[in-house]
Amino acid sequence: xxxxxxxxxxxxxxxxxxxxxxxxxxxxxxxxxxxxxxxxxxxxxxxxxxxxxxxxxxxxxxxxxxxxxxxxxxxxxxxxxxxxxxxxxxxxxxxxxxxxxxxxxxxxxxxxxxxxxxxxxxxxxxxxxxxxxxxxxxxxxxxxxxxxxxxxxxxxxxxxxxxxxxxxxxxxxxxxxxxxxxxxxxxxxxxxxxxxxxxxxxxxxxxxxxxxxxxxxxxxxxxxxxxxxxxxxxxxxxxxxxxxxxxxxxxxxxxxxxxxxxxxxxxxxxxxxxxxxxxxxxxxxxxxxxxxxxxxxxxxxxxxxxxxxxxxxxxxxxxxxxxxxxxxxxxxxxxxxxxxxxxxxxxxxxxxxxxxxxxxxxxxxxxxxxxxxxxxxxxxxxxxxxxxxxxxxxxxxxxxxxxxxxxxxxxxxxxxxxxxxxxxxx
Ligand SMILES: Nc1ncnc2c1ncn2[C@@H]1O[C@H](COP(=O)(O)OP(=O)(O)O)[C@@H](O)[C@H]1O
Ligand SMILES: O=C(O)[C@@H](O)C(=O)COP(=O)(O)O
Numbered sequence: 001x002x003x004x005x006x007x008x009x010x011x012x013x014x015x016x017x018x019x020x021x022x023x024x025x026x027x028x029x030x031x032x033x034x035x036x037x038x039x040x041x042x043x044x045x046x047x048x049x050x051x052x053x054x055x056x057x058x059x060x061x062x063x064x065x066x067x068x069x070x071x072x073x074x075x076x077x078x079x080x081x082x083x084x085x086x087x088x089x090x091x092x093x094x095x096x097x098x099x100x101x102x103x104x105x106x107x108x109x110x111x112x113x114x115x116x117x118x119x120x121x122x123x124x125x126x127x128x129x130x131x132x133x134x135x136x137x138x139x140x141x142x143x144x145x146x147x148x149x150x151x152x153x154x155x156x157x158x159x160x161x162x163x164x165x166x167x168x169x170x171x172x173x174x175x176x177x178x179x180x181x182x183x184x185x186x187x188x189x190x191x192x193x194x195x196x197x198x199x200x201x202x203x204x205x206x207x208x209x210x211x212x213x214x215x216x217x218x219x220x221x222x223x224x225x226x227x228x229x230x231x232x233x234x235x236x237x238x239x240x241x242x243x244x245x246x247x248x249x250x251x252x253x254x255x256x257x258x259x260x261x262x263x264x265x266x267x268x269x270x271x272x273x274x275x276x277x278x279x280x281x282x283x284x285x286x287x288x289x290x291x292x293x294x295x296x297x298x299x300x301x302x303x304x305x306x307x308x309x310x311x312x313x314x315x316x317x318x319x320x321x322x323x324x325x326x327x328x329x330x331x332x333x334x335x336x337x338x339x340x341x342x343x344x345x346x347x348x349x350x351x352x353x354x355x356x357x358x359x360x361x362x363x364x365x366x367x368x369x370x371x372x373x374x375x376x377x378x379x380x381x382x383x384x385x386x387x388x389x390x391x392x393x394x395x396x397x398x399x400x401x402x403x404x405x406x407x408x409x410x411x412x413x414x415x416x417x418x419x420x421x422x423x424x425x426x
Contacts, residue, residue, distance in 0.1 A: 166196025257358025264367030
């Protein structure tokens, strides 16, 4: 299997978001969970998105995992590797966008690498280095309250500089609007001046097409799904990939079984989606403190689900308001409470699967990572889009029967996301 485009995604929902964009843009794409085992029979594809869970680990661990994934992708023919980060630039001053981008730049022996989280379809735009989320500066958006990486600065040149060793430049909108030649000239200029990375502005898809045209000729880039769109369109336009249509064959064959939702995202969109779901299906709100205290809350949740699930889908949520999250964190610590709740939600998901759930929606990036790891799923085929950034996924190569899943990024999806997803996953 020789691939054209490789990607290393820093979390699993982000990986399915990018795989969805590449598929929609005409590339046959598969999402693997980690570097695939040699024994895994992968279909012929144009693009492989290697999903890693490295957004909230130490920078050293993130660099090591991403470097190994880069070597695997390069060894399988990838001419360009995109490091997929969150469209809301989820990271801290310790990393991991800066350290991983710089490490990949060194391995690929690249010039100045551009970085853009722009994803206009979901309201993420970058203007003179400042990230806006649905028109609000990042630091005023719901991301200011993220449980693991609250974002307090919209100026990404500054944010990136705090987590980088090298200097960070800017490819501003005026340059991007002038087209690929102007962007290349600006990157050359930045390289000569010694900049290792540069935030690239983008407001509309056309800007991302320009950036894609430039990136496709470089070894690596860093960005969100919008950059994936630019890269995919550049590959199709150049004739390197014939335009394919639709989703992977067989991705949507019915799997039967029971259906459930497990939510660990505390993002505003997820909280609203759970409120709406309460009108049409049973929703259990877990007690966060009891979850941290021990297994009784898990057993109670499974018994609650057992009494209802044969009649239709159920939802189980650890999700809580910013006030509850910060109270819990002040008592148990940010990482410890996040980790304990991820362990609990993934245990609940695995037990539901053991009891016959074959259609599973998971809300939250870290939460999805914990669930997918717990279920030991090796890879996913990409099905149709439920909402921008969220496709239906079909498991590949796992021990259990095939499952249909959706891994929803916390902030993605409309208010009726859960009902829409379950309808598509019949
Ligand atoms: N009630 C809660 N209190 C504190 N942390 C929570 C609570 N519920 C979930 N979490 C944690 O919040 C984090 C949410 O992150 P994630 O799953 O990536 O969601 P998102 O996609 O919205 O960023 C996870 O670590 C999860 O375990
Ligand atoms: O780019 C994005 O916004 C998503 O693909 C993504 O990575 C979101 O992360 P989570 O909200 O943590 O799922």
